[in-house]
Amino acid sequence: MSTLRRTLALLSLSLTFGMLAQSVQADAVEDFYKGKTLDLIIPTSPGGDYDIRGRMLARHLTRFIPGNPAIVARNMPGGVGIQAANHMMKVAPHDGTVLHIIFQSMPSYQAMGGTAVEFDVRKFGWIGNTTDSPNVLNSWHTTNIKTIQEAMQSELIVGSPGTATTSYIYPSVMNALIGTKFKIVSGYPGGNDVNLAMEKGEVGGRGSNSWASWKSGHPDWIAEKKIHILVQVALKRAPDLQDVPLMYELAKNDQDREVLKFISADMGISRALVTTPEVPPERLAALRKAFMDLMKDPQFLSEAQKAQMDLSPSDGESAQKIAEAMINTPAPILQRAKALLEPPAK
Numbered sequence: 001m002s003t004l005r006r007t008l009a010l011l012s013l014s015l016t017f018g019m020l021a022q023s024v025q026a027d028a029v030e031d032f033y034k035g036k037t038l039d040l041i042i043p044t045s046p047g048g049d050y051d052i053r054g055r056m057l058a059r060h061l062t063r064f065i066p067g068n069p070a071i072v073a074r075n076m077p078g079g080v081g082i083q084a085a086n087h088m089m090k091v092a093p094h095d096g097t098v099l100h101i102i103f104q105s106m107p108s109y110q111a112m113g114g115t116a117v118e119f120d121v122r123k124f125g126w127i128g129n130t131t132d133s134p135n136v137l138n139s140w141h142t143t144n145i146k147t148i149q150e151a152m153q154s155e156l157i158v159g160s161p162g163t164a165t166t167s168y169i170y171p172s173v174m175n176a177l178i179g180t181k182f183k184i185v186s187g188y189p190g191g192n193d194v195n196l197a198m199e200k201g202e203v204g205g206r207g208s209n210s211w212a213s214w215k216s217g218h219p220d221w222i223a224e225k226k227i228h229i230l231v232q233v234a235l236k237r238a239p240d241l242q243d244v245p246l247m248y249e250l251a252k253n254d255q256d257r258e259v260l261k262f263i264s265a266d267m268g269i270s271r272a273l274v275t276t277p278e279v280p281p282e283r284l285a286a287l288r289k290a291f292m293d294l295m296k297d298p299q300f301l302s303e304a305q306k307a308q309m310d311l312s313p314s315d316g317e318s319a320q321k322i323a324e325a326m327i328n329t330p331a332p333i334l335q336r337a338k339a340l341l342e343p344p345a346k
Helices: 003-033 049-061 079-090 106-111 166-177 191-200 211-217 219-223 254-269 281-294 298-306 316-327 331-341
Strands: 037-042 070-075 098-102 125-129 135-140 156-160 182-186 205-210 227-233 272-275
Touching (some): 003 281, 037 049, 037 079, 049 070, 049 098, 049 211, 049 298, 079 098, 135 211, 156 191, 166 182, 166 331, 191 205, 272 281
C-alpha cells in the first residue's frame, strides 16, 4: 500500500472513530436526561423579568435537550440572589439536572468579597445569556426631572428594595462620582412595590430596573411618557436608547470611569442561565447547544415577542468569559468600588 493510500486510510479510520465517539456521547446524554425532571431555579419571587424569563425557558428548553426532560421552575428568593447561587454551589446535585437564571450582580458581588458568598461563578457551567439589555434609572413624570443633568441640579427621591440591590448602588455611586442629588428610600419588599410607590407619589423614581423589564412589564408607561430614562448602565448603549447616556460616560476622570465600567460590566450577562459546577463536559455542551437552538426557535420567539421580552442572546462560552473577567478585575478598582458600594452603617 502506498504511503498516500495508507495515510488516507488512517485518516478515514480516525474520522470514523471520532464520529462514533460523538454518537456514543450523544446517546449517553440522551439516556441520562430521558425521563428526568430538571429544576430551574429563579432567584426572585413570582412576577418580574427574571421570573417571566425563567418560566418561559422552562416551558420551551425541554424540546431541545436530548431526552426531552421535564423542567420545573422553582422560585428561591433570598439575599438578592445569594441564596440561590449558594444552593447551586453547595446543595444542588452537580450533574446537569439543576439550572439557574442567575442574578446578574453575583460576579461583581463575589469579586468584591461580598458577605455570605459560598459560590464561585467561575465554576458554574454557563449555558447562555438571553439579553444584554441595560439597567436604567428613571424618574416619574410628575417630578419634571427628565434628564440626568437635571438630577444634578435638583433632588430626586428614588425607591430601592434594599441597600444590596442595584436600585441603591447606582444612585449612591452616581452621587459620589458624578454629582447627582438622589435621595434613596430603601426597604421596599420588591421592585413592584417601588413602582406602586411612584404611582402614589411616595418616591419620584426607581433606582434601577432592567430596560427589558420596563418594555415587557410597563410598555404603556413608556408610550405615555410616564417614566423618563435618565441614565443607562451597560458598556454599550441600547439601540432604542441612543440619546440616553451610559453611566460610565459621565465620569469626571479615568479612575472613576474604570470603577463605573466595572459596576456596569455585568450587563453583558444580564439574564444568563447556568448549571452547577462539575457537570460532565458532554452534558454542558448539550445544554449550551439546546439554549442556542432555542434562541432561534420560531415558537419561542413568537411567545417572547407577544410578551414584549427583549432578546439579544449570547452563547455560554461568551457569558463565562465575562463572569471570569469581572472576578479578575485589578485589585485597586475592586477596592475603590467596594468602598463606594459598602452599605451604610445601621
